[in-house]
Amino acid sequence: MSLKAFHIVFVGISMLLCLGFGVWAIFEYRSAGDAAALICGIGSFVGCVALLIYGRWFLRKLKGVSYL
Amino acid sequence: MSASVLPYTVKPHPVTGVYSGKLGTWLFLASEVMLFGAFFSTYVLLRVGAPTEGAAVWPTHEQTHLSWKIGGFNTLVLIISSVTMVLAWAQLKMNNFSKARLYLIVTFVLAGLFLVVKLTMEYYPKFEAGIRPSTNIFFAAYFVLTGLHALHIVGGMVVIGYFIGPGASLWKKDPEYFTNRIECTGLYWHFVDLVWIFLFPVLYLL
Numbered sequence: 001m002s003l004k005a006f007h008i009v010f011v012g013i014s015m016l017l018c019l020g021f022g023v024w025a026i027f028e029y030r031s032a033g034d035a036a037a038l039i040c041g042i043g044s045f046v047g048c049v050a051l052l053i054y055g056r057w058f059l060r061k062l063k064g065v066s067y068l
Numbered sequence: 069m070s071a072s073v074l075p076y077t078v079k080p081h082p083v084t085g086v087y088s089g090k091l092g093t094w095l096f097l098a099s100e101v102m103l104f105g106a107f108f109s110t111y112v113l114l115r116v117g118a119p120t121e122g123a124a125v126w127p128t129h130e131q132t133h134l135s136w137k138i139g140g141f142n143t144l145v146l147i148i149s150s151v152t153m154v155l156a157w158a159q160l161k162m163n164n165f166s167k168a169r170l171y172l173i174v175t176f177v178l179a180g181l182f183l184v185v186k187l188t189m190e191y192y193p194k195f196e197a198g199i200r201p202s203t204n205i206f207f208a209a210y211f212v213l214t215g216l217h218a219l220h221i222v223g224g225m226v227v228i229g230y231f232i233g234p235g236a237s238l239w240k241k242d243p244e245y246f247t248n249r250i251e252c253t254g255l256y257w258h259f260v261d262l263v264w265i266f267l268f269p270v271l272y273l274l
Contacts, residue, residue, distance in 0.1 A: 001094070002090075002251065003154060003157055003251045003254040003255055003258070004154075006254075006255055006258050007150070007154045007254075007258065010150055010258050010261065010262060013262065013265055014147050014265060017143070017265050017268070017269065020269060021140065021269070021273070024269075024273050028136075036137065040137070040140060047144075054151070058154070061158060062158055062161070065161060068085060068086060
């Protein structure tokens with residue numbers, strides 16, 4: 001597996017982390033009322049979308065590089 | 069000793085289909101998965117098997133003194149460092165050495181930032197408060213897992229620092245070989261960052 005393929009796996013797992021952390025942060029805000037948790041939660045969801053856009057850009061940029 | 073002693077450093081091996089350095093890196097990473105996997109399993113088993121009452125009860129988030137804000141910041145730093153690492157490799161693929169070196173320097177700085185935050189905002193306050201790995205089973209697992217991970221970050225910094233400095237001369241002699249070495253470094257760096265992506269929620273959030 002090339003760095004290109006491993007990076008796509010990494011971006012995918014990072015997106016899952018962003019989603020999970022976002023949900024956790026919203027729950028934290030609802031239970032503890034911590035405004036920083038709400039901001040980080042929303043930031044995490046935005047980060048997930050940003051990673052998705054980045055991943056597509058990365059695949060376009062390295063179109064000619066092998067996955068092996 | 070000539071460079072031809074090491075076969076398949078650039079071209080793929082006819083049997084494996086990849087160059088030797090990449091195969092070696094993946095074999096090394098497989099051993100790393102087993103190392104971290106053993107410690108992760110230990111942590112999960114200890115936590116699941118911890119009694120619900122008494123002196124050996126698993127500490128709450130307040131008792132562990134772990135800040136999800138600091139951990140989250142360090143997670144962001146490592147994710148960005150993986151992006152800059154892969155961009156360095158991509159620039160080498162496009163024959164742009166100066167940009168690649170710049171991305172490597174950014175990766176090196178981000179790794180340093182991770183360690184500075186870890187040491188000054190996490191380890192130091194805990195040692196100041198008298199918290200040691202011997203304090204309880206949670207901190208034993210915490211210091212082993214994060215300490216081992218921090219050592220891997222230091223190892224990665226040594227390799228990246230080498231390719232920014234003295235190792236960069238290989239680019240002039242054999243650009244393809246240099247690009248492959250950066251790819252292997254990138255594979256290692258992604259693995260180290262991936263370990264943290266699993267460590268962060270397990271230690272700080274759950």
